[in-house]
Structure formats: structure tokens, C-alpha cells
Amino acid sequence: MKEDNSQKPIKKYHTEPFGPLIRSMNEFFTQQPVKRLLDTIDEVFDKPFPFATIPIDMYETDTDLVISVDLPGVKKEQIDIEYAEKYVTISVNHMEEVEETNEKIHYYMKKHSYNKSSRTVSLPYPISNKNIKASYKDGVLKILIPKQHRKKLYIDE
Numbered sequence: 001m002k003e004d005n006s007q008k009p010i011k012k013y014h015t016e017p018f019g020p021l022i023r024s025m026n027e028f029f030t031q032q033p034v035k036r037l038l039d040t041i042d043e044v045f046d047k048p049f050p051f052a053t054i055p056i057d058m059y060e061t062d063t064d065l066v067i068s069v070d071l072p073g074v075k076k077e078q079i080d081i082e083y084a085e086k087y088v089t090i091s092v093n094h095m096e097e098v099e100e101t102n103e104k105i106h107y108y109m110k111k112h113s114y115n116k117s118s119r120t121v122s123l124p125y126p127i128s129n130k131n132i133k134a135s136y137k138d139g140v141l142k143i144l145i146p147k148q149h150r151k152k153l154y155i156d157e
Contacts, residue, residue, distance in 0.1 A: 033109075053117075053119065054069060054071070054118070054119040055070055060147070063147060064145060064146055064147060065123070065127075065144075065145040066143070066145075067088060067121060067142070067145070068141070068142050068143075069090055069142075070139060070140055071136075071139055071141055073094075073139065074094060074139070076136045078093050078094055079091070079092055079136065079141060080092075081134055081143065083127070085126045085128075086126055086127075087121060087122050087123055088121045088145075089119070090121070090141070090143075091116070091117070091118035092115075092116070092118070094115045095112075095113070096112070096113045097110070097112050098110070099111075125148060126148075127148065130146070131146045132144070132145050132146070
């Protein structure tokens with residue numbers, strides 16, 4: 001007996017009991033407004049707190065105590081620095097607004113995000129407020145604190 005191969009293969013959706021329902025759900029979730037919503041939710045879980053902790057590097061040179069902070073994508077105006085005798089506080093207020101419009105498919109999206117983070121760094125010794133300097137270039141904040149003149153104490157016999 002000869003097999004009949006003239007029949008076309010049947011699509012997977014038609015052989016499954018819920019095939020048409022699954023196909024319509026796939027189409028629904030891949031349309032632009034719903035897809036954008038799902039992508040936004042994914043972004044929240046990818047980076048829930050972009051500046052949960054502000055990474056710092058603190059070291060001494062011959063003349064200064066240096067605090068170096070990597071802040072990529074942050075503008076100078078979004079950074080606040082406060083200092084006292086024994087600590088420095090660095091705060092970042094990051095605000096972003098994104099707007100998308102597509103008249104062809106009647107789509108409009110506007111997103112606001114606001115993130116605030118701060119970090120207080122304890123200093124190894126008290127500082128005076130003279131000549132403290134800060135600079136921000138290429139996403140790196142540098143705070144220069146002049147070293148205090150220290151006196152040596154000699155031990156008597």
C-alpha cells in the first residue's frame with residue numbers, strides 16, 4: 001500500500017485544545033501598548049534601585065584625602081555634597097522623563113522616574129572646612145580634602 005503524502009501539515013495551534021486562545025494571547029501581549037508596559041515592568045525588576053548604594057573609593061595622596069565616586073549618566077546639577085567635621089554626605093537626585101508618540105497606531109507613552117540616593121562617608125580624622133574642593137568630569141566625582149598637619153608625640157623614657 002502506498003502512503004498518501006498529499007495532505008498538508010496541520011498547524012500546531014489547530015491540534016492543541018487551546019491553540020486559538022494561546023495564539024490570541026500571544027498577539028495581545030506583543031502589541032505595542034501592552035508590550036511597552038511589560039518591558040517597563042521588566043526594567044523595574046532588572047534595576048529596582050539604580051543607586052541603591054553609591055560606590056566610593058577613598059584614598060590618600062601626599063597632600064589630600066581623595067573621595068572618588070563613579071556616577072555614570074548623572075548630571076552635575078543632580079549631585080549635592082554636604083560635609084561636616086567627621087563626615088561627607090553625597091546625594092544624587094536623578095529625574096528622567098521619556099515621552100513617545102506614534103500617530104499611526106494611536107500610541108502615546110509618558111514615563112517619569114525619580115531616584116534619590118545618598119551615602120555618608122566617615123572620615124578617618126576631623127577636617128576643617130578650608131580648601132575642600134570637588135570636581136565632576138566624565139561621570140566621576142572627586143572630592144579633595146587637604147590633609148591636616150599632624151603633630152608627632154614623642155614618648156619620654
